[in-house]
Amino acid sequence: MKSSSSNEALKQLVGRTTAGLLADGMICGMGTGSTARFFIEEAGRRMREEGLRITGVPTSFQSRLLCQQQGIPLLDAQDCRHIDVAVDGADEVDPDLNVIKGGGAAHTIEKLIASMATQFVIVVDESKLVPRLGSIIGIPIEIIMPALGHVSDVVTRLGGQPTLRMGIKKDGPVLTDNGHVVLDVKFGPDVNLREVDALLHVTPGVLETGLFFDLATKVLVGMSDGKTVKTLERTR
Numbered sequence: 001m002k003s004s005s006s007n008e009a010l011k012q013l014v015g016r017t018t019a020g021l022l023a024d025g026m027i028c029g030m031g032t033g034s035t036a037r038f039f040i041e042e043a044g045r046r047m048r049e050e051g052l053r054i055t056g057v058p059t060s061f062q063s064r065l066l067c068q069q070q071g072i073p074l075l076d077a078q079d080c081r082h083i084d085v086a087v088d089g090a091d092e093v094d095p096d097l098n099v100i101k102g103g104g105a106a107h108t109i110e111k112l113i114a115s116m117a118t119q120f121v122i123v124v125d126e127s128k129l130v131p132r133l134g135s136i137i138g139i140p141i142e143i144i145m146p147a148l149g150h151v152s153d154v155v156t157r158l159g160g161q162p163t164l165r166m167g168i169k170k171d172g173p174v175l176t177d178n179g180h181v182v183l184d185v186k187f188g189p190d191v192n193l194r195e196v197d198a199l200l201h202v203t204p205g206v207l208e209t210g211l212f213f214d215l216a217t218k219v220l221v222g223m224s225d226g227k228t229v230k231t232l233e234r235t236r
């Protein structure tokens, strides 16, 4: 699911373009992943070369490190009540601008920051546009470790197939920045994901799902012609 080299160029195009939305004095949610990285790098360049002044709120340890490398002043999410604009990547985007996030296991803090933001801007390459959420990947669900069996049973009853996300170059499961594990749950096309999301939010042991309904205000898409960035705006 992670990028081919041509996708990489589109991520760069859209990430850099989106940094043009930033203005002096803004408090900005700084996303996680390979597309948000290009946004952060361009924000840093604009600060150094154009004198732009922003404060970043990092969505993950990765995002924090990138912002630090770029010299972007930071505010912790816990010290924040309002964000002007949050910019972040996504794994899938549906026609209503609902998205799946969490391919990098950062979705819990990403959703917190998106929820505090006046504008939540998603940056993707065209390959992420899908007719229906769950077309490509499973739904990432961050859970506390003791809930692994229980939440697996709950999602199986809801028609899902859960897989515990495992580490690469690390034995055992992926541990999130919050110290928890992630279940990736594949659901069939007939399952109502809004209902699943609502049920998961009242299931003990679930911290957060990677389903972001009604949060994105716009989506910027790096198109496969390699030159165009299309803007999709929420209409309802």
Ligand code: A5P
Pocket: 002, 031, 032, 033, 034, 035, 036, 088, 089, 090, 091, 100, 101, 102, 103, 104, 105, 106, 107, 110
């Ligand atoms: C991090 O957990 C994710 O939500 C990422 O923002 C998402 O996976 C998109 O990442 P890429 O831009 O690397 O595809």
